[in-house]
Amino acid sequence: MSFLYRHSAVQALSVAVALACGATVWAEDKKDAPITYDDHVAAILKKNCATCHGDGTQEAGLNLMTYADVVKGGGGGEVVVAGRSSASRLLDVIVSTDAGEQMPPDGDRLSSESIALIKKWIDTGLRENSGSSVAEMRTLGFKPTAMTDDAGPGALPEDLPAFDRKKTLRPYPVLALATSPRAPVAASSDYAAIELCDPETRSSLGAIEFPEGEPLVLTFSRSGRLLLAAGGKPVQNGSAVLFDVASGKRLASVGDEPDAVIAADISPDEKLVAIGLTSRLVKLYSTEDGSLVTTIDKHTDWVTAVAFSPDGKYLVTGDRIGNIHLWDGKSGGVILPLSEHKNSVRALSWRSDSGVVASCGEDGNVIWWDVKDGWPVENKSNAHPGGALDCQFGPNGKLATCGRDGRVKIWSPDGKELANIAIDAQASDATLVPSGVSLLPTQVAISSDGSTVVVGDTAGNVHSRKLP
Structure with a gap:
């Protein structure tokens, strides 16, 4: 399995990761357990990617055989971003329909179950194992901010001047x-x-x-x-x-x-x-x-x-x-x-x-x-x-x-x-x-x-x- 590069007229941009197909199915009684690298993701990567992204060979500087190396990324930078699968190159190449970058490059594509598994692992914080905490993720913590100027209460309309209204053939939609x-x-x-x-x-x-x-x-x-x-x-x-x-x-x-x-x-x-x-x-x-x-x-x-x-x-x-x-x-x-x-x-x-x-x-x-x-x-x-x-x-x-x-x-x-x-x-x-x-x-x-x-x-x- 080879790791791809994509070149533009201005610069060469490395693209991340090769991933072969294969689904990991976990027991029904564990469906609510956290998704982790050790328990769910590692098996897919180790079975299908070791030849080109293992301990012996790391094309594009990417090793997928350990949690630390996956999080570290390769020569093209990080391939997974905690809480943001949409910005994770790992998922991009799995779901890509571009023949020049999709992974795996040959053979069957990943099943929808495998894709959902990897996506959920990323979006829920890149846990390494069941005892790990999630990687640092953003929150929407908010405290209302009071108006700081002293302009007083806002204005209320009073006795607005009348004008001739234009008629339309049907009710005019509320566009603003x-x-x-x-x-x-x-x-x-x-x-x-x-x-x-x-x-x-x-x-x-x-x-x-x-x-x-x-x-x-x-x-x-x-x-x-x-x-x-x-x-x-x-x-x-x-x-x-x-x-x-x-x-x-x-x-x-x-x-x-x-x-x-x-x-x-x-x-x-x-x-x-x-x-x-x-x-x-x-x-x-x-x-x-x-x-x-x-x-x-x-x-x-x-x-x-x-x-x-x-x-x-x-x-x-x-x-x-x-x-x-x-x-x-x-x-x-x-x-x-x-x-x-x-x-x-x-x-x-x-x-x-x-x-x-x-x-x-x-x-x-x-x-x-x-x-x-x-x-x-x-x-x-x-x-x-x-x-x-x-x-x-x-x-x-x-x-x-x-x-x-x-x-x-x-x-x-x-x-x-x-x-x-x-x-x-x-x-x-x-x-x-x-x-x-x-x-x-x-x-x-x-x-x-x-x-x-x-x-x-x-x-x-x-x-x-x-x-x-």
Whole structure:
């Protein structure tokens, strides 16, 4: 069995590990026992890999015959990462369908049982034997961070000016939804308008005109006094507009794009607005004079999500092919990539302590990232089969998500599923779904007091549910 190398035009990259097929089956009465190297994994490796990765010969500097050597890795670096099978080269070559790198290179492939066994061994902490503790793994430890500024309570809309509403042939889907971090106010998109309501009762607080077209992004400033709306008309125009929440007055507009702005956020100090574009660019504008501060040209596809951290230290951006990048929140300088999604990133949301950012994507995954080093502390694979559409943190560390499976899920601060909610088209808070319209939850948000999840759907309804 040979160990493979893959070369690029720039550099030769070593790839890890050869593994022959063969399943290890353990007794039914031990199915809950911890998976260990000594009891389960070693037999597969020693039986099938000793010729090329044994004590006598170690191709690519890799020995698979002892626990210490497997954890150490080979000339190409580590081949197993505790708690993260998705980043472990050992598993990559086992499941690969690329004839140039798949292992074993000849003969039968590993059975699904063997693959699941090795994956579980990695994900549960790389135990050496039944008496061993797990290798060091990350946790989602969280303590809610109180607002440190003295801006007082957030603004409440009062006597917003009336305007002529544009009519659509059928209910306009909720494409954007946000809640104030300081007041009981929720904002949801309608065509050429922004609806404001109480997040718990859904009683109307008025509406704000958005003549630019479709509000594709809504977000409140950290003080709660400003509402940022971004969007426009596809392939015609795009911009981001700041509104005063209390009066509905337009305060500033930035960007003059030839296509709708599909991602946007405002910095916690309210001095910068970041917009993400179909041109693959991220632009940062000054709210004080509207000038372009910097342009980030790193993404290779549409920029679908942008978010400033609550402390203003970071900006995170995601795109349509699954790339996520972490930037300096002031200068736009690159810090590191966050690599795990295999399809479009639909949303990014920061935990209130700025230590973790959550992402969700069309691959169905929901991921909690430790931004110190880009580690995916928790990855809920296929959390929403068919695709995850939105994710938003609440003030107490709970995360709300929704997806194409028609479900809204609530996750605890330590990443456990607390609730799995179906939005009923016939419920008292929903209008009947028009013919030809599939009812799906499109957007989620959590109220400022952390008590209520607010949900928008494809039929234009806004729902609310008490959180567990």
